[in-house]
Amino acid sequence: MNIIIVGCGKVGCKLAEMLSHEEDINITAIDVQNSVVNDVVANFDVMGVVGSGASIDTLNEAGVKEADVLIAVTDSDELNLMTCLIAKKTGGCQTIARVRKPEYGKEIQLFKEDLGLAMIINPELAAASEMARALRFPSAIQIDTFAKGRVEILKFRVPQGSVLDNLKISELSNKLNCDVLICGIERGEVAHIPDGNFVIQSGDLVSIVAAINKGSQFFKEIGVKTNRVKDCMIVGGSSTSYYLANMLLHRGISVKIIERDEKRCEVLSTLLPKATIINGDGSDKKLLLESGLEYAESFVALTNIDEENIMLSLFARSKMNGKLVTKINRIAYDEVIGTLDLDTIIYPKNITAEYIVRFVRAMRNSLNSNIETMHFILDGKAEALEFKINESSPVSDVPLEKLSLKQNALIACINRGGKIIIPRGQDMITAGDTVIVVTHGKGYNDISDILE
């Protein structure tokens, strides 16, 4: 697979680092700055081309005709879109652009459809959704989404004395009135894809499949402390905090934003009428306490200065018991930061790169196949794949209990045009559905691969 990365900033470098390790991925990096290209070539196993990504000559030199994916992650949204457009027209490759200006938020769908972009990523939005997730399920270790965000696979640890302890999986639906499915259990080094007879023990890492709103219900039922926050204090009024506040408010969580700049406060208050906007210095101890830091259930440090974010979170930790989220922009020193007691740390640049890498991987795996989405789950020991079902598929219109599946393959979820079905034996798959399958097997390209 040939990939062209345009723009070798932090995200471009991170992408080069994450993708260049794979044997069958060839990367060409483009940047206007000579020195930047030299650095990338010296640090990673990639080829470098100096020039503007929006020039046909540069793109041709980088081999756009043979490329499968072009990723435009320069600082300028317009240049990224332009590059993707030209690459699409000359090379016919899939294109991914970073578009971060909130002004373009509404136009993104238009870009995707009319310019034929495969993916548009907004780093601030991506970081905000990650933070919102972290606030929603503070005890979930990993969250992967499928079916365009309608289904999630959530991983959590079964606590001592939980209802799940010593519970046979087949008894789960009788005991709890929850529409979820347990698709994986990690015990020690071993990852199981369990059948009905499997008995859960405390300390297991359990992965469940659930429709987006059913997950929290399940968590409540089994008595996992979800710390579902009711309010959130955000320091810093950047666009990330706008996106985050918007998401939280939609979910009925009250939001308090502390921002230093008066003009920005005014803008935020028009954009987020439901939020409390406080004009003041977030690093002012008195102001924080006055705003109710000690009683806040969650605290998000979102200023533009990493050091300040860390200090704010450490201070908050000393005053409150809620969930902490800290944003770190510069990637270095993550080992050191990891040793601090800071709960969740969000690296927006890594998130952007991870989103793209995940997309590229899924794309590589779905070339000539019907895979829609793919995630590694159970600590990388299994794959969760979302397949599109064709009319001629051998699994369609047969009750699931009549299908003879391979061992260690599980049909975890059916998405019928937005309706999420956690399948039981009598359910049937029909053409046009997408189906999430969890399996230990590798290299599956079609749903028929899971049949014996």
Add this chain to the structure above:
Amino acid sequence: MNLKLIRRTLGIVLLFEAACFCLPLICAFLYHESEWSIFAGCALLCLALGFVLKWNTPKDMGMYSREGFVIVALSWITISLFGAIPFMLTGACKSFFDAFFESASGFTTTGASIFSDVEVLPKSLLFWRSFTHWVGGMGVLVLLVAVFPLSGGSNLFLVKAESTGPAVGKLVPKVRKTAKILYTLYIALTTAEIILLLCGGMNLFESLTAAFGTAGTGGFSVTNSGMAGYSSYIQIVVTVFMILFGIDFSVFYLIIIGKISHAFRSEEVKTYLGLIVAAIVVICFNCRGIYGSFIGGLKDSAFQVAAIITTTGYSTANFDAWPELSKTILVILMFVGACAGSTGGGMKVSRILILLKSIKKECKIAAHPKTVHKIKLSGRMVEHETVRAVNVYFIAYVSIFALSLLIISLDNFDFTTNFTAVASVMNNIGPGLAKVGPLENFSLYSPLSTCVLTVDMLIGRLEVFPILVLLSPYTWKK
């Protein structure tokens, strides 16, 4: 400095050399020579030492620029030292310095010899001598990079330190794949030459050794008369292949993947071919007295020009007896050398082009001090860093040249001999003029001079800096 990684890499290099020793071993068996035990012993020694050095993989596999330089320099010194053992043990060389000279001459593809009579040497030793050319031509570490994961990083520093030319690039994004492509091309071209030589009635042993010598642009022959004793067909085949091996390998790659217009854009290759044609024409004209007519000397002058500019150093004629103009042209071509990215030595055509263009730039700036002028090569801007590196390379090259000349002048030979001897070893050619001419050899020099010339060969092949970096105190400061 990651010493553990350097140790491990040297171990791998020794294991590779052990594998190389197996070929002359087979050769000794086929010719029923008693030397097989020597090669078997060398192979076992390298194997044992290699395993000891490679034993535990270090946790830190990080390789940076300076490790790259040091590994390349040490690897070349190591393979040359171990490669010298057969010359000592077979009794072919009396002193260690001679054996080291001969071995380094092989690996660096110089082809300068201290033997006055090669025909009395065992076939297996001659095979080893020629085979070292082939190994050294494209580079030992380039080959190892293609096969092993040598470091945690991309290995680009290794390939950069070993490959020739002012700005080493990659053919494809992956270093390993680039190395594989280079070696595939190298093997394919060598095989083609072997087949063509076999078609010309040469026996297998001689075609193999001749092809190894041509491919690596080395120049060791297995007969005392060099290439003079062979038919015109063989000489023409060798001439063509010498010229081919002096061309940037990326040009071949571009032609193979169908980007022919890109391939012909290379200013360096065009200049290189132009220089060859011009030199042949002038030499033919200049030597018409010796050969009777203009056309009569064409074959010999073409062969000689190709042999010198590609730094192979084969000979079909005693060019020492040619007129002064022809000799001077050959000496100048020695310094020019082949194209960057080829197996040839010398300063490289692209460096000469960049240097000449810098002169033009300076003149233009003198006339219009505010003028902005960027040096371009093949229609592309040459980075300032590259120009600076070329300038420094040139100064370092000239300084080392002068210093070497000074030391070997202690032996009190005439200036032409000493000058061409240093030019010949630093540019990895082989023969010089006068007492080191095509019919002579390097055995006349004292051990000190032999030592200096050996180091010059390594400096020339690795293009100065790896050896300087190895010796620099900055490299070793913690």
